[in-house]
Amino acid sequence: MRAFPLLLILLIAGCAQAPSNAEYQKNLATAKAVMQAHIDMDYDAWLAYYADDAVVWDAQYGTDKISAADAAVLFATRHDAFDGISMSREVWLPGVDTLNLQADGSVRAYINWAGTSKINGKKLDLRAYHYWNFNGDGKVTQQGNFYDAGGVQAYAMGTSE
Numbered sequence: 001m002r003a004f005p006l007l008l009i010l011l012i013a014g015c016a017q018a019p020s021n022a023e024y025q026k027n028l029a030t031a032k033a034v035m036q037a038h039i040d041m042d043y044d045a046w047l048a049y050y051a052d053d054a055v056v057w058d059a060q061y062g063t064d065k066i067s068a069a070d071a072a073v074l075f076a077t078r079h080d081a082f083d084g085i086s087m088s089r090e091v092w093l094p095g096v097d098t099l100n101l102q103a104d105g106s107v108r109a110y111i112n113w114a115g116t117s118k119i120n121g122k123k124l125d126l127r128a129y130h131y132w133n134f135n136g137d138g139k140v141t142q143q144g145n146f147y148d149a150g151g152v153q154a155y156a157m158g159t160s161e
Helices: 003-014 021-039 043-048 068-076 149-157
Strands: 050-057 082-096 103-117 123-134 140-146
Touching (some): 043 050, 050 068, 103 149
Parallel strands (some): 050 140
Antiparallel strands (some): 082 103, 103 123
8 A cells, every 4th residue: 555655656757748859859950050050150040049038158167147149249259269160079968857857858968169279270179068948939048068168268379288
């Protein structure tokens, strides 16, 4: 008899409505389009993927969340420092709700970024982690970026090997 309440809880939890694979696939296509718009320096297209109240966290030390419009301006400066920005060794993954550990339609990615410093000609190979959360309309509501931002800056400026 003691097992019955536990079985009932597990049954109810198992019936919880998790986002479908189709929702993840749609959001994955959006996340990839966001990254391609960045590579293409098309920040009008980039912004079209974001909700009006979206927030973005960049990897720079001490930064706070910023609006998508401010992030677009910031990310455009990457092209001032590097030519040929591209992605490789991409690993795209579905995200999960951290409370119930169920798929939530979000997208996570491990990406190697490449480019050539305009200052010193050094080739960049930057490992990074990114995430995107979405609303019901398929617009990005949150984006986070994790990588060695200070190391990239030093490398581009020629102050680091």
